[in-house]
Amino acid sequence: KPETAAxxxxxxxxxxxxxxxxxxxxxxxxxxxxxxxxKHSERHRRGWYFLIDLEAPPSIVSVMMExxxxxxxxxxxxxxxxxxxKPEECPGMxxxxxxxxxxxxx
Amino acid sequence: QPIKMENPYKEPPKRCILCEINVDYKxxxxxxxxxxxxxxxxxxxxxxxxxSKKQREVTKAIKRAQVxxxxxxxxxxxQFLTDPKICNIKY
Numbered sequence: 001k002p003e004t005a006a007x008x009x010x011x012x013x014x015x016x017x018x019x020x021x022x023x024x025x026x027x028x029x030x031x032x033x034x035x036x037x038x039k040h041s042e043r044h045r046r047g048w049y050f051l052i053d054l055e056a057p058p059s060i061v062s063v064m065m066e067x068x069x070x071x072x073x074x075x076x077x078x079x080x081x082x083x084x085x086k087p088e089e090c091p092g093m094x095x096x097x098x099x100x101x102x103x104x105x106x
Numbered sequence: 107q108p109i110k111m112e113n114p115y116k117e118p119p120k121r122c123i124l125c126e127i128n129v130d131y132k133x134x135x136x137x138x139x140x141x142x143x144x145x146x147x148x149x150x151x152x153x154x155x156x157x158s159k160k161q162r163e164v165t166k167a168i169k170r171a172q173v174x175x176x177x178x179x180x181x182x183x184x185q186f187l188t189d190p191k192i193c194n195i196k197y
Binding site: 033034035037076080091 | 118119120121122125126128130131132157159160170173174175176177178179183
């Protein structure tokens with residue numbers, strides 16, 4: 001457990017160095033990985049999942065991917081866009097007019 | 107003389123099952139319900155019965171979860187094998 005804390009600390013410090021603002025750090029728990037991942041000459045079966053909420057310039061992404069790739073304790077890395085609040089429209093399923101679809105636009 | 111008006115017998119548009127639910131790449135249980143338990147392939151729209159928006163969102167979320175290591179690719183997570191059936195498929 002102190003190792004995971006050290007890894008987190010390292011990554012957050014690296015992010016802050018490159019000018020990222022960390023908003024939240026969520027722990028999604030320790031689970032068995034969906035498939036055995038071999039990384040850095042080691043086969044992993046269980047892992048800790050963490051989610052870091054950040055605001056950063058886009059140039060950071062490639063730099064951080066390299067940095068995390070070199071870190072032995074990080075199994076899989078990834079950056080995902082923050083899911084903004086979606087507009088709650090979702091119109092229902094309108095019946096599709098197959099005839100028009102066939103003969104309509106070219 | 108017939109008066110022009112909107113169809114008064116019009117039914118409200120049908121809602122798909124995910125219509126008001128936010129699809130996230132993190133809740134693997136919901137996403138695994140749209141995946142085959144034998145091969146792990148994603149069901150098409152004729153099987154799931156979702157509207158185009160939600161189907162696309164679900165597909166994107168499944169691919170994302172598979173890449174990031176949340177969801178297995180070639181099979182369905184055995185924890186979620188006994189989930190209630192949503193899709194229109196016969197085993």
